[in-house]
Amino acid sequence: MARLRGVLFDVDGTLVDSTYFHTLAWWHGFRRFGHDVRMNEIHRRVGMGGQKIVEHLLGPERDASEDQEILDTHAAVFSTFWPHLRAFDGARALLRQCKSAGLTVVLASSARQQDLEVLRAVIGADKAIDAATSSADAKESKPAPDILIAALEAGGLDASEVVFVGDAVWDVDAASAIGIPTVGLASGGYSAAELEDAGAVEVFPAPRELLDKFASSEIGRRLGG
Known part of the structure; x- marks a missing residue:
């Protein structure tokens, strides 16, 4: 495996404590059209x-004619939570640590561009971020x-020279x-066991523990290899 050159970071649930806000926003979107979907089921798909x-x-x-309005309702409700979003303890410092180690730092987010701008402001580490993606890029x-x-x-x-940091089994999948190892964080609600079973090479409770x-x-280890 090539020497490490970069780290890709998921954002929601990995760097920012937003997973449960998304869960509630989706619940409102479904309820708007009379769909009684349990929150625990929603959380498992975030x-x-x-x-x-x-x-x-x-x-x-x-x-399916309701789909777009459900999506729009989720987006509208989630935006009401923007003032309450907080970066996880250690998230900002972790990005800065990666950058100071000479790594390229990329936010591999599939959030809407409007949400991504808010999330980046919440993290407050733009000088350590080399690039970022949004939902429009996939x-x-x-x-x-x-x-x-x-x-x-x-x-x-290249995939051979990066590690991905994410919080959900979907991140690991x-x-x-494409052959990228995932360092899992249990900060989004998936357990260490679930992330390891999905294939994460290691799991930490949250950004602070990974930083420590x-x-x-x-x-x-890849930096020193």
């Missing part, structure tokens, strides 16, 4: 693209690897599809 969330939770027999959402392919292109990187063990992590 990390997928919006259209895939609707398809998986409502199924093929749904009235034809297929996770677990398809399109957004990671776009992130590699944005950072001028997407990265595995940076030198011995997959990132640190």
